[in-house]
Amino acid sequence: xxxxxxLTEHLIRGLVGIAALxxxxxxxxxAGWTAVLGSVTLGLxxxxxxxxxxxxxxxxxxxxxxxxxxxx
Numbered sequence: 001x002x003x004x005x006x007l008t009e010h011l012i013r014g015l016v017g018i019a020a021l022x023x024x025x026x027x028x029x030x031a032g033w034t035a036v037l038g039s040v041t042l043g044l045x046x047x048x049x050x051x052x053x054x055x056x057x058x059x060x061x062x063x064x065x066x067x068x069x070x071x072x
Contacts, residue, residue: 010064014057017049 004010024042027035050057 004060004064007064007068010061013049013051014061017046017054017057020046020049021054
């Protein structure tokens with residue numbers, strides 16, 4: 001349910017989500033409405049990449065790793 005179709009896809013989504021989340025926090029420290037708009041946009045991108053929250057992504061990572069190991 002939480003896992004992607006491949007481990008590589010799941011890890012790429014995680015990297016995109018972490019990068020977007022980190023950048024959203026970094027951009028959000030600036031003053032002005034453009035910084036807020038950019039931060040919110042990057043936050044939404046991270047939620048889309050994670051397909052929810054980072055915890056859900058982590059659960060999916062463990063599920064995908066277990067599924068990959070059992071298919072060997």
